Amino acid sequence: MNCPDCRERIDRFVDRELSEDDLRSLEHHLSACPDCDDEYRLQSNVKRLVRVACGEGEAPAQLRERLRQLLS
Amino acid sequence: MAEAPSALEGDGFAAEAISHLDTLYRGALRLTRDAAQAEDLVQDTYVRALRYQSSYRVGTNMKAWLFAIMRNLFWDRFKGRRAEDVSLDGDGDFGLYDTLHDETAKPETQVLDGLAADEVVRAVDQLSELHREVVVLVDVEGFSYKDAADVIGVPIGTVMSRLHRARQALQRSLWEYARESGIVHGERTEP
Numbered sequence: 001m002n003c004p005d006c007r008e009r010i011d012r013f014v015d016r017e018l019s020e021d022d023l024r025s026l027e028h029h030l031s032a033c034p035d036c037d038d039e040y041r042l043q044s045n046v047k048r049l050v051r052v053a054c055g056e057g058e059a060p061a062q063l064r065e066r067l068r069q070l071l072s
Numbered sequence: 073m074a075e076a077p078s079a080l081e082g083d084g085f086a087a088e089a090i091s092h093l094d095t096l097y098r099g100a101l102r103l104t105r106d107a108a109q110a111e112d113l114v115q116d117t118y119v120r121a122l123r124y125q126s127s128y129r130v131g132t133n134m135k136a137w138l139f140a141i142m143r144n145l146f147w148d149r150f151k152g153r154r155a156e157d158v159s160l161d162g163d164g165d166f167g168l169y170d171t172l173h174d175e176t177a178k179p180e181t182q183v184l185d186g187l188a189a190d191e192v193v194r195a196v197d198q199l200s201e202l203h204r205e206v207v208v209l210v211d212v213e214g215f216s217y218k219d220a221a222d223v224i225g226v227p228i229g230t231v232m233s234r235l236h237r238a239r240q241a242l243q244r245s246l247w248e249y250a251r252e253s254g255i256v257h258g259e260r261t262e263p
Contacts, residue, residue, distance in 0.1 A: 011232065011235060012232070015235075017216070043239065045184050046239065046243065049189075049192050050192060050196060050207060050212060050242070051211055051212055051214075053193050054102055054196055054208070055098065055213075056098075057097075057101070059096075060107075063093075063115065066115060068090065070115075071086035071089060071090060071118065
């Protein structure tokens with residue numbers, strides 16, 4: 001796998017959507033290519049930041065109560 | 073032959089549906105960017121879910137089912153237009169990694185760690201609606217490409233391309249915040 005092929009697959013690698021064959025080829029490339037490995041780690045960190053920043057917080061209590069009544 | 077189960081009965085449906093409330097509310101907040109509208113959107117989602125409860129198949133992904141109802145309501149009611157009509161033009165490719173390597177000696181992880189959570193939320197909120205919803209589904213809620221495609225009603229390839237463009241735009245915004253915060257210096261160069 002070369003760098004353009006690797007960059008084209010990094011999104012899917014970060015999202016765990018690569019096939020087994022592509023996964024092995026990409027990991028092999030990353031182990032030998034610091035630039036692509038840095039790009040992978042950057043993408044992975046941005047995804048983690050978004051998940052943490054946007055994945056917190058609870059629904060307001062009054063909304064929860066209204067929905068409990070609605071669903072009961 | 074036994075008939076396939078169609079819907080959870082009564083309390084079972086309610087309990088499972090309500091277990092997704094926080095997730096749905098966070099998603100609604102990102103879609104609408106407004107707490108009052110997010111509450112309305114979530115409430116309308118549950119009203120519709122209850123109305124069409126019989127169409128929910130036991131054993132399938134209720135979170136995805138609820139998100140699909142919610143995003144369709146969002147586009148119908150809050151945007152007043154079809155999602156397919158929204159243009160995604162104007163988002164040129166931008167690589168934070170390449171820019172950082174051009175303009176600063178700081179490692180990119182150090183730059184990212186310097187960003188506050190509300191700056192990351194602000195960057196997500198600045199994405200177009202079509203980009204935002206795919207980031208919410210895949211990056212925040214951990215949907216697979218297939219589940220996200222089913223929720224949105226588009227092919228998997230469309231999810232992938234929107235996600236790629238969304239991440240490019242996100243990197244662009246995060247870089248701007250890093251520059252405004254003094255974490256990095258220099259002007260961003262368009263590729």
